Amino acid sequence: xxxxxxxxxxxxxxxxxxxxxxxxxxxxxxxxxxxxxxxxxxxxxxxxxxxxxxxxxxxxxxxxxxxxxxxxxxxxxxxxxxxxxxxxxxxxxxxxxxxxxxxxxxxxxxxxxxxxxxxxxxxxxxxxxxxxxxxxxxxxxxxxxxxxxxxxxxxxxxxxxxxxxxxxxxxxxxxxxxxxxxxxxxxxxxxxxxxxxxxxxxxxxxxxxxxxxxxxxxxxxxxxxxxxxxxxxxxxxxxxxxxxxxxxxxxxxxxxxxxxxxxxxxxxxxxxxxxxxxxxxxxxxxxxxxxxxxxxxxxxxxxxxxxxxxxxxxxxxxxxxxxxxxxxxxxxxxxxxxxxxxxxxxxxxxxxxxxxxxxxxxxxxxxxxxxxxxxxxxxxxxxxxxxxxxxxxxxxxxxxxxxxxxxxxxxxxxxxxxxxxxxxxxxxxxxxxxxxxxxxxxxxxxxxxxxxxxxxxxxxxxxxxxxxxxxxxxxxxxxxxxxxxxxxxxxxxxxxxxxxxxxxxxxxxxxxxxxxxxxxxxxxxxxxxxxxxxxxxxxxxxxxxxxxxxxxxxxxxxxxxxxxxxxxxxxxxxxxxxxxxxxxxxxxxxxxxxxxxxxxxxxxxxxxxxxxxxxxxxxxxxxxxxxxxxxxxxxxxxxxxxxxxxx
Amino acid sequence: xxxxxxxxxxxxxxxxxxxxxxxxxxxxxxxxxxxxxxxxxxxxxxxxxxxxxxxxxxxxxxxxxxxxxxxxxxxxxxxxxxxxxxxxxxxxxxxxxxxxxxxxxxxxxxxxxxxxxxxxxxxxxxxxxxxxxxxxxxxxxxxxxxxxxxxxxxxxxxxxxxxxxxxxxxxxxxxxxxxxxxxxxxxxxxxxxxxxxxxxxxxxxxxxxxxxxxxxxxxxxxxxxxxxxxxxxxxxxxxxxxxxxxxxxxxxxxxxxxxxxxxxxxxxxxxxxxxxxxxxxxxxxxxxxxxxxxxxxxxxxxxxxxxxxxxxxxxxxxxxxxxxxxxxxxxxxxxxxxxxxxxxxxxxxxx
Numbered sequence: 001x002x003x004x005x006x007x008x009x010x011x012x013x014x015x016x017x018x019x020x021x022x023x024x025x026x027x028x029x030x031x032x033x034x035x036x037x038x039x040x041x042x043x044x045x046x047x048x049x050x051x052x053x054x055x056x057x058x059x060x061x062x063x064x065x066x067x068x069x070x071x072x073x074x075x076x077x078x079x080x081x082x083x084x085x086x087x088x089x090x091x092x093x094x095x096x097x098x099x100x101x102x103x104x105x106x107x108x109x110x111x112x113x114x115x116x117x118x119x120x121x122x123x124x125x126x127x128x129x130x131x132x133x134x135x136x137x138x139x140x141x142x143x144x145x146x147x148x149x150x151x152x153x154x155x156x157x158x159x160x161x162x163x164x165x166x167x168x169x170x171x172x173x174x175x176x177x178x179x180x181x182x183x184x185x186x187x188x189x190x191x192x193x194x195x196x197x198x199x200x201x202x203x204x205x206x207x208x209x210x211x212x213x214x215x216x217x218x219x220x221x222x223x224x225x226x227x228x229x230x231x232x233x234x235x236x237x238x239x240x241x242x243x244x245x246x247x248x249x250x251x252x253x254x255x256x257x258x259x260x261x262x263x264x265x266x267x268x269x270x271x272x273x274x275x276x277x278x279x280x281x282x283x284x285x286x287x288x289x290x291x292x293x294x295x296x297x298x299x300x301x302x303x304x305x306x307x308x309x310x311x312x313x314x315x316x317x318x319x320x321x322x323x324x325x326x327x328x329x330x331x332x333x334x335x336x337x338x339x340x341x342x343x344x345x346x347x348x349x350x351x352x353x354x355x356x357x358x359x360x361x362x363x364x365x366x367x368x369x370x371x372x373x374x375x376x377x378x379x380x381x382x383x384x385x386x387x388x389x390x391x392x393x394x395x396x397x398x399x400x401x402x403x404x405x406x407x408x409x410x411x412x413x414x415x416x417x418x419x420x421x422x423x424x425x426x427x428x429x430x431x432x433x434x435x436x437x438x439x440x441x442x443x444x445x446x447x448x449x450x451x452x453x454x455x456x457x458x459x460x461x462x463x464x465x466x467x468x469x470x471x472x473x474x475x476x477x478x479x480x481x482x483x484x485x486x487x488x489x490x491x492x493x494x495x496x497x498x499x500x501x502x503x504x505x506x507x508x509x510x511x512x513x514x515x516x517x518x519x520x521x522x523x524x525x526x527x528x529x530x531x532x533x534x535x536x537x538x539x540x541x542x543x544x545x546x547x548x549x550x551x552x553x554x555x556x557x558x559x560x561x562x563x564x565x566x567x568x569x570x571x572x573x574x575x576x577x578x579x580x581x582x583x584x585x586x587x588x589x590x591x592x593x594x595x596x597x598x599x600x601x602x603x604x605x606x607x608x609x610x611x612x613x614x615x616x617x618x619x620x621x622x623x624x625x626x627x628x629x630x631x632x633x634x635x636x637x638x639x640x641x642x643x644x645x646x647x
Numbered sequence: 648x649x650x651x652x653x654x655x656x657x658x659x660x661x662x663x664x665x666x667x668x669x670x671x672x673x674x675x676x677x678x679x680x681x682x683x684x685x686x687x688x689x690x691x692x693x694x695x696x697x698x699x700x701x702x703x704x705x706x707x708x709x710x711x712x713x714x715x716x717x718x719x720x721x722x723x724x725x726x727x728x729x730x731x732x733x734x735x736x737x738x739x740x741x742x743x744x745x746x747x748x749x750x751x752x753x754x755x756x757x758x759x760x761x762x763x764x765x766x767x768x769x770x771x772x773x774x775x776x777x778x779x780x781x782x783x784x785x786x787x788x789x790x791x792x793x794x795x796x797x798x799x800x801x802x803x804x805x806x807x808x809x810x811x812x813x814x815x816x817x818x819x820x821x822x823x824x825x826x827x828x829x830x831x832x833x834x835x836x837x838x839x840x841x842x843x844x845x846x847x848x849x850x851x852x853x854x855x856x857x858x859x860x861x862x863x864x865x866x867x868x869x870x871x872x873x874x875x876x877x878x879x880x881x882x883x884x885x886x887x888x889x890x891x892x893x894x895x896x897x898x899x900x901x902x903x904x905x906x907x908x909x910x911x912x913x914x915x916x917x918x919x920x921x922x923x924x925x926x927x928x929x930x931x932x933x934x935x936x937x938x939x940x941x942x943x944x945x946x947x948x949x950x951x952x953x954x955x956x957x958x959x960x961x962x963x964x965x966x967x968x969x970x971x972x973x974x975x976x977x978x979x980x981x982x983x984x985x986x987x988x989x990x991x992x993x994x995x996x997x998x
Contacts, residue, residue: 316743478729
């Protein structure tokens, strides 16, 4: 039956899309099935209560059943934040769709909350749709502790007028019939409820549970299965609605993973087998994945003593004939700067993956931001040209690693891959990559070096040269971070120094000449062009679709290469009346005190584009510590629209 | 590094080693360090050690950071590969190179600034990791390239050229290494080639991290009266506590197996070390004994030298990482990368 605590009388409202109050008498009662194109669900709990496991399994099962899925983690920064505190809310948002889902959407339609405080956190964050359905643990309303009962009442008052439909659920009470500690069972009960509501295939749910808990005992699996059934049956007996999102037919085999797993698997596919790292959020899970796989296939995950040493180890391994990579986040990139300069100067191939988080300094360790773009390009005393690529989707996280390795190797260059916390922890299905043997890396050429070949025998027109690795006979030289000539001989003279600079810089121009111009999304010309990079692609393109449907003349352009820039940008920009970037980083807003057109600090890509194209590129940026919502971008598009008659 | 090429003149009567190379073949460019610099003597000892060990020059990686000491990789083994990296970071670069190609011989040259100040963390962790390399720390108590500031190894009371006394307590690389679990710890003096060469040879043959702290006076900034890292002070206060003979395989038969008060340590490749302590209580195969003895010498104002501690049974970085015996650089892609079928299988998990 639908349990409504007395304190909630008058609060429970019925959302438009949900059927009327439950018929408490009949357990096998009919359910109204709502057919949807998409629906967004969240599971939130205190940290440690397993909401993440629950929603990860739910997301994976949904993807396997053919739904489009995008999941975003809701993570507190602390490992053990206080219980029943809004700042400790932990869980996932999962956006389900009939077709492909490219971003986390605007707001949540259904929430499972393990206490009213974590629910408040999501309410206050503006994460919930006004007509959202909330499945809320009810034990707190009648808790022995008067403070808790009081907190519950206050929370109910705070959310009373929104229009949510609150359904209280005796999760704790039901779970205690099976387990002694309900904290270790509620998440599976919640999974069971979701499986009922979204009509998930229980066999797939159990298969996913078996996989998730593969390192635990059979008893753990059996208990979890029982808890899922308990939640499923409870929902069947007490809820009056179900939701159906029929997947669009899709014949292509798909894989489901998060961006860090995709980077890890991409690294393996690319033939890089030495990863040097120092633990840092949110990048570390890449190395967890790799060390598991490398244990079976060889290769080394080297956990260094610090971020600097991790870069040093990668450079050492590349020097000895591999193409090694290191993985980090903002604070780590800051520390690696010294070694990036050495790698550029010595032309040792190096791939650096930077999973961006909020900055500066320690910043927002678990939250998304795109604030390392200029650091990736320029953070280095002296001129140190390097390649910067930003994957825009989880699928691209896989493929970017092969691209990065091949460029690093062919150009003897430093390649920085800019991912972010949104891609790192987001889970999305994508077409299973067909492994191509052309991706493979040859072992280092250790044959004797022909007499006369120089360690930096630069081709005058391209700046390219073939490296010589230790262990080869001949071609002996000492690699050095000092300015040097073709023979790696230290030379301080102006001519030699300038020539080395030119050769290292030319490689970037050569790479640029090999890139194809990007294609705008939505339209080839019009009033407004939005330019983005990295993980915002899905949200920006969805916003373009919505804005165009509403009659706005808007298109978007998404850049993968940031250094060198993809060619043809100026020509594209000239086909639009206004150009603006949308980014998750900080910019001054015109109208803020003291801010003028001249001193305004802009979004990082905007700054770069203005410098490169001389086009007056505006920007709309936010640093909310979460991915951008397409609805907010649509609003920004309205605001950025050039006035009629503006030429 | 800056160096001046030396003409290679071959004398018909020059002795050759097993590879048919003369000692001149192991030399490098002309040193640009100050005349009389201790580092040049260390360079000469390294050349001698490498020649006597028949090291294949192209299979040696000379690794260094920044400083006068780090410049010396240009002055020996010009037929070898080298990497002159950044200040204090040579240990990590060498760890990476060793991880990618474990079959090369890595000789790291560093100084007291490079190792004990800016690079103390990297040195410590290379010791913990037991990276297979010879690590020569050319220790003079000052920053020479920047004209004579005290380094972290300067003794309390030791005076700078301008007469100021150092007040901060020194970091002793030998005691540090013993504490951190180093498996090969030695100290020597650049002015004692007879002692230094066998130690360097033993360090090169040691499986794991071989630390050799060499007191190597700086003639320009730290060789005056009042300095505890001068030639005169070191000569006067040096006490050889262990005398080491390096016994190559081919000579082993002619050497007596055991001898009173001589510890014989077998190394890999069949070579052995014969270590004779000058004190009865001292056991160079006991970490505690070595530590206590070096501390006691220090308290008496003596500089304990010799191969102070050796443990050939330690697990090196590759043992700990469980890496394959073939160097990563030589493993064909098909064997190292899971390959197409295995990748497909891996992805099956994510279906």
